[in-house]
Amino acid sequence: MLELKALSRHFGGVRAVDGIDLAVAGGQIFGLIGPNGSGKSTTVNVITGLLPPTSGTILFRGEDIGALPTHLRLRAGIARTFQNIRLFGQLSVWQNLWVAQNSAEDRARQGFFARWLGGQGGVREEIARLLEFSGLAHKQDELAANLAFGEQRRLELARALAARPKLLLLDEPAAGMNSEEIAQLRDRILKLRDTGITIVLVEHVMELVMGVTDRIAVLNFGQKIAEGTPAEIQAHPAVRKAYLGGEAA
Amino acid sequence: MLADLIQNTLDGLSIGAAYALLALGFTLIFGVLRRANLSYGAAIMFGCYCATWTHLNFGAGLLLLAAITVAGTVLAGAYVERLCFAPHRGGSMIAAMVASFALWMQFEELVTLVMPTHLYAFPALYEGAPLAFGPYTLRVDALVMFGAAIAACALLWGTLYRTRFGLAVRAVTEQPAAASLAGINLPWVYVRVFALASAIGGVAGYLVVASHGQITPMLGMWSTLKGLLAMMLGGLGSLPGAVVGGLALGLLEAHSQWFLGPQLRDLIAYLLLFVLLAARVPWMHTRSAS
Numbered sequence A: 001m002l003e004l005k006a007l008s009r010h011f012g013g014v015r016a017v018d019g020i021d022l023a024v025a026g027g028q029i030f031g032l033i034g035p036n037g038s039g040k041s042t043t044v045n046v047i048t049g050l051l052p053p054t055s056g057t058i059l060f061r062g063e064d065i066g067a068l069p070t071h072l073r074l075r076a077g078i079a080r081t082f083q084n085i086r087l088f089g090q091l092s093v094w095q096n097l098w099v100a101q102n103s104a105e106d107r108a109r110q111g112f113f114a115r116w117l118g119g120q121g122g123v124r125e126e127i128a129r130l131l132e133f134s135g136l137a138h139k140q141d142e143l144a145a146n147l148a149f150g151e152q153r154r155l156e157l158a159r160a161l162a163a164r165p166k167l168l169l170l171d172e173p174a175a176g177m178n179s180e181e182i183a184q185l186r187d188r189i190l191k192l193r194d195t196g197i198t199i200v201l202v203e204h205v206m207e208l209v210m211g212v213t214d215r216i217a218v219l220n221f222g223q224k225i226a227e228g229t230p231a232e233i234q235a236h237p238a239v240r241k242a243y244l245g246g247e248a249a
Numbered sequence B: 001m002l003a004d005l006i007q008n009t010l011d012g013l014s015i016g017a018a019y020a021l022l023a024l025g026f027t028l029i030f031g032v033l034r035r036a037n038l039s040y041g042a043a044i045m046f047g048c049y050c051a052t053w054t055h056l057n058f059g060a061g062l063l064l065l066a067a068i069t070v071a072g073t074v075l076a077g078a079y080v081e082r083l084c085f086a087p088h089r090g091g092s093m094i095a096a097m098v099a100s101f102a103l104w105m106q107f108e109e110l111v112t113l114v115m116p117t118h119l120y121a122f123p124a125l126y127e128g129a130p131l132a133f134g135p136y137t138l139r140v141d142a143l144v145m146f147g148a149a150i151a152a153c154a155l156l157w158g159t160l161y162r163t164r165f166g167l168a169v170r171a172v173t174e175q176p177a178a179a180s181l182a183g184i185n186l187p188w189v190y191v192r193v194f195a196l197a198s199a200i201g202g203v204a205g206y207l208v209v210a211s212h213g214q215i216t217p218m219l220g221m222w223s224t225l226k227g228l229l230a231m232m233l234g235g236l237g238s239l240p241g242a243v244v245g246g247l248a249l250g251l252l253e254a255h256s257q258w259f260l261g262p263q264l265r266d267l268i269a270y271l272l273l274f275v276l277l278a279a280r281v282p283w284m285h286t287r288s289a290s
Helices: A040-048 A070-076 A093-099 A104-109 A112-117 A123-134 A149-161 A179-194 A206-212 A230-235 A237-244 B002-033 B040-058 B062-085 B093-114 B140-162 B164-174 B176-181 B186-212 B218-233 B239-260 B262-279
Strands: A002-011 A014-024 A029-033 A055-060 A078-081 A167-171 A198-202 A215-220 A223-228 B131-133 B136-138
Touching: A002 A040, A014 A040, A014 A215, A014 A223, A029 A040, A029 A179, A029 A206, A040 A070, A040 A078, A040 A167, A040 A198, A070 A078, A070 B176, A078 A149, A093 A123, A093 A149, A093 B164, A104 A123, A123 A149, A149 A167, A149 A179, A179 A198, A179 A206, A198 A206, A206 A230, A215 A230, A215 A237, A223 A230, A223 A237, B002 B040, B002 B136, B002 B140, B002 B164, B002 B186, B002 B218, B002 B239, B040 B062, B040 B093, B040 B186, B040 B218, B062 B093, B062 B186, B093 B218, B136 B140, B140 B164, B140 B186, B140 B239, B164 B176, B164 B186, B176 B186, B186 B218, B218 B239, B218 B262, B239 B262
Parallel strands: A029 A198, A029 A215, A078 A167, A167 A198
Antiparallel strands: A002 A014, A002 A055, A215 A223, B131 B136
């Protein structure tokens, strides 16, 4: 599904991402973990096109997407959420989802005027389904800026799903959540996986990462220091060292 | 005395409607790109000269001239966007502004090369007598101006709040990165915003030129200054503010011209702007910072 080959992104002399190789198989939930500043968010930004790579290759479903502009990567099937929520606050919940319906299928299905003036060709049904999935159906006319924190996170996830992604990158989706909300998030992530979406989960909250992922890669100082199943990662000496600090292991 | 006040108010509102349109176009660009486009007025002048040239060489009806003005302005606006704003996106604000100043000069030189006479006649919107309501008179072209301004406002509002394109514009204004990650093509949105703003400016330019019955290259500077002034009076970046600012500027000019004479008319508007800026009135510094 997604393959990174010797991917690097440098900021001046800082090697934020330094030659990472990674392969995410279709249908997996793939965890990307590492200490703060280890290059996780930069990797996500490079995959989605917010930052160009310094060198290396990004293959999505076998095609090199390294030169594709951001909005075309989304239309090809890569969506994401942000660590710090970035909703369109002055748009209603419903409008946030409508404006994000940009998958190739949705664009092909509707004529110009239908697309401009709103919601035909199953688009309204699709938005209603997403609102239901996110538990936001009763808030659909509310301005996104007026939602509670947890609701905003759910809306951001729904907005990413509005593009019918094949690959979904979640950048610290559990940040700021209590354990009940994390349990709900976990259920949602598993449900999404069951609909066939491949998920890359960047996360600090270990109870979530260890509980849902099929495979995990660990980054430190921009390099991949380990990869394996959750059980293998928990037992890995280099990982314990990276997390506990240089001397502790 | 009262009759004069009312007459001045009517006159002020009708020219204010044109200012409001100029300010709307300006504000749209400023709100979405956070960049001041100094060649906004020059693009309008270019559009009006396209119509003048067509009229001189081929003759054309009023509606066709209006369409040519708008089309020429949209074309010039898209040219400005490609040359001044697309290369400096996310970059220096000053670079984009200076580049837009350079294009202003380019437009002025171009029209004076092709049409060297300082002043050209432009077919008037309406040549009959003004309508009389008791002691008051109302020029028909002023009524047209007012009607067109209201229609343009309604159309703009509908576009921004009721269409998917409008939602995309508002999404881009608020969160450019998230918008592109939601599949919105940012460069294409920016070009269309410029085209929309230019079309509004073109309508304003046509109405002003057709109601004066003449055109000079000064129209560029005039449009930029009036649009900028009205936009600032109404609060940077607020669309309803642009309309209020435009009408207020028109009223202010009409009344100060009556009481203080035409020499002081412009001075009063700038003085007011200066005082409002110095007093830091709340609406001029607050943008919905979301």
